[in-house]
Amino acid sequence: MKHRSSPVLLTVLAMAFLCQGLLQRLVIFDQWSRDYNPGKGKMYTNAMSPDQILAVLAGFREITAGILWVKADTFFDQGNYDAILPLIRLVTLLDPNEIDVYATGMWHIGYNFTDEEQRSDRRYIPSALALGKEGTRQNPDTYELFFEEGWLWYHKIDDDYDNAVKWFKEAQTKKDMLTARKNLLGMAYQRDGKINESIDTYYRLFDDSVKLYAQENAFGNHQNRDTLESNLDNMLVRKVQRGFQAELDNRPLNSYDCYPPFDVGFSVKASVVEPNVLRFEGTWNVLPVGTRIRVVLRDLNYPKAKPAEMEWDSSNDVNLDPPRNATFMQEQLFVKNRRFNKKVDMSKDPTMYPFTSDNYVLEFYYNPRSAPPHIQDKFSWNGEGMTDKNFLNQTVRPGQRVIFASLPITRDMIKRYGQWVDKTPVVKTSNYQESAPDAGRADDDAILKIPSLRSGMSGSK
Amino acid sequence: MRPILAIASTTVGEAIRRKVLLIILLIGVLFIVVAPGLGILSARSETTVLKSFMLGVIQGVSAIIAVILTVYMIPNEIERRTIYTILSKPVQRWQFLVGKYLGAVLSLLLMMAMMSAVMALMFFLQQQSKNVGEVAELMKGPMMYFVQMCLLAAVAICFSTFVAPLVNFFLTVGVFLVGVFFNPLFQSLQDNQNTAPFVKGVAKVVNTVLPNFANYNVQNPLINPTSAIQNEGRYYLGITVYGVVYIGILLIIGILIFDRREV
Structure with missing residues (x-):
């Protein structure tokens, strides 16, 4: 059985269609744009846009992480550090292999939350260290985050240097560790008061640098060898001059620079x-x-x-x-x-x-x-x-x-x-x-x- | 009116007996219950993440329920031939369609009310405060989502009068996604001076013709209470009227098609 469409119903339909269009265009859209659009204003800075959410749902985690990281970088340029933090967390959750994000995130958290006089907020440092540790667990085969963790101890915390030593040592076990960065372990040992270990490290690195220079006659290798040689010389002189060796030998310190206190x-x-x-x-x-x-x-x-x-x-x-x-x-x-x-x-x-x-x-x-x-x-x-x-x-x-x-x-x-x-x-x-x-x-x-x-x-x- | 109400109440009974819907509802409730544990995603903004997540779960789960509930509604009646026993009684086809739709809306209301109640409870527990005003403010989200879901159900009911359930599923989801995402896209096209006038025109037409689900995504000011909203009441009224008018349009189209259809 077929029915003819009622003209009244069709008229009502046309009127309703017109009505909804007018409502949408004249009443709703402008206010939506001003107050509810997620792509405008402050709300956008702290959230993913709908297309990014869709990308996550579709399985493009890494792409989304990349987009968010670019956005975080923009916020960094604007000095909007508060907005970066959730993004860093989201990016590391979406893509735990983003080493740069972990490294930069640690740096942001550890250094960039500052007051008006540029004093950093030390309450964040445990979080920066924890982010770095998570990064090392997620990326155990590369040296970078082990090194960054050690650097945070060495440079930012500037105390308890045994932790810097621990992380720098761990970083040195990774094959991709940059040669020049290896030298920092010697410095960390020195600040940790382990002078013999520092000298041993410099000897080992110097031997390696000599071999490396013999293999490849490059300026960087030459420079690295000279730097290590200089560091080693300084350490040997200081070890004696500051009375460290005398102290080890139980000899009196009165003829050394550190005496009298x-x-x-x-x-x-x-x-x-x-x-x-x-x-x-x-x-x-x-x-x-x-x-x-x-x-x-x-x-x-x-x-x-x-x-x-x-x-x-x-x-x-x-x-x-x-x-x-x-x-x-x-x-x-x-x-x-x-x-x-x-x-x-x-x-x-x-x-x-x-x-x-x-x-x-x-x-x-x-x-x-x-x-x-x-x-x-x-x-x-x-x-x-x-x-x-x-x-x-x-x-x-x-x-x-x-x-x-x-x-x-x-x-x-x-x-x-x-x-x-x-x-x-x-x-x-x-x-x-x-x-x-x-x-x-x-x-x-x-x-x-x-x-x-x-x-x-x-x-x- | 009586046949419509009878069909609607039967539909509600069927809906709450459907295990698949109950399982989806249960998953939604579970997500809301674990939401306070997501503080790990926040930096000095647990409340923001909590509100955002809970509202997102309610919207997402409600959308899934609305689609699954409605796409099979009419085809199942035809396939099982139960529609004959109904239409052999003094029941008009439009009454059958409207009754089915109202049943779906009532079922949605029940399920969304349950999720909203759990959300209010979890918010109370997480905030450890008795700030009723804040919870009431938060409830504006589910209320507007309800209108959104009614519109989505109307889209699915309309399509179910002339396409198979599987096609209907994809069509409805597609319309919903376009309706949700097109507003921001349209906005950016409008703001971009380099967009060709033709593209702007097409975008404007599509934005005007398609059901605009993004209007109901009112969560941003609820999640970020610092946003100042002017004429909030007028906006809510406007989008509710818009929803009702559009639902009317879809039901009329559905009735016109269903009336002509051989069953």
Whole structure:
């Protein structure tokens, strides 16, 4: 049975069609474009566009990862680091063999989350390390991520160098390790206080470089051989000059550069000059430039905190969300003319410095292992040539003589609440001398004079 | 009206007895339950990922249910010959079609309500707060998805009057994907000054003629509450009216075709 179409129904159909078209064009589309289009505005920056989702669903994981990585790179150029983090995670999940993404991701997370004064957010470092470890698990046959993990320990954390050694050693077991990068293991051993191992490494690498140069008479190979030879020479001289060999042989150190230990005369005063703004002033009797004293301001109960650092390697899982309610500020105090004076402004970055706890601690730390060679020449690798009447510490870093001081400070003081509204809160070491222009400084005879091209001085006390 | 309601209630009963639909629903609910564990994908934005994932699951699962539920609806009745017993009674063909469609819509409503309830519960548990306003805000998503799914079901019902279920499946999914993805594409074509006027014109026609499923993807401002939306109520009303009008169009087309069809 066939029916004729009702003219009324057809008219209604035509009217309805016209109506929906008008609705779509005149009412809906503009507002959709403005408010709901996923391809515009801020929402787009944090998400995949529909075509990219479709590509993932269709199985093109690597292509999608590549598109996202290009997008992350654009955000990096714009300085929009917050948007990069989820993309890095997505890319590494989509394509775990993207070594560049792991390497760059570690770098972003470890270095690029900074405050207005370019201090990086140290709370992210465990995440950067965890991302690197995941990268090494996913890509165990190439050296790159092992090297990057070691570099983060060596350069960014700049402490606990045994971890840098561990990762650099692992990287050297991979066949594709670049020759020039192998040298860094010798440096890491040196900073870890393992001088004989450093020299052994340099010998081995030097032998390899000689063979390589014999095989291929290239400029790079020649340069590498010369660099290793120079490093080896320096290490052998320093090992003797700094009294390291004498110490190994149980001989007296009094004829070596590190004797007698030099009193650095550390003192410090921290004033809260404005809410969340601290000024650090103090003394350090070493005249040659190159001293950087670490200052840490953290919650008294910061998770897994250690003296002047935290348990950086605390996680194997990539958690890109640091403890957002806790504060961990780390800065370097540069010494010039035996004094340091630095203002640290934390007022502009409340997410990085939330100051939600009641009690905090200020920690000051100096480790000669991170010092430049001209200062190490006096202090040696383990601080044998360094002392301080008040703050020499041999327990916070076992086997090393470091300078360590800690001062308690409260949230009310930092934020200038209560009694501190009109009164400048000050915390200082007991030896800090307020009135004297050279507070804490000993007389000129006690000033460390190390041979230096810049100062032109000679001889050491 | 009575025959329509009788057919609709029978259809709901059939739908909730179909194991395949229940399994898909169960998978959807499971995904929503595990959603709070996806914090690993986030960087200081667990709530964003949670909302996005849960809304995505509801939309995706509802779309699958809507398509599977409706593509077999009319052909099965014809194949099993049960349609004869219905049409031999004082039931018009249009009443049969509308009743079937309403049954599908009610089934969708039940299943989407269940997923939405689980989503609200998981959101409460994850947020550890009793912010009813935030949950109510989030519910705008499933509400608009429901209109979207009603439109999708209407597309499938319309196609089911003249094509085989397998072809209908691909046709409906194709229309849905084009409807979802064409708006952003149309927008980018419109914004791109280098696009040829002819291409812009074709895009405009297609964008106007095809059912525009992207209108109902309102999740972005819900996921990112910082986005300022003007005249939200007017927009929701506009797309609901658009949906109802388009559903009407599809049902009328379906009725016209079904009326002429030999069964």
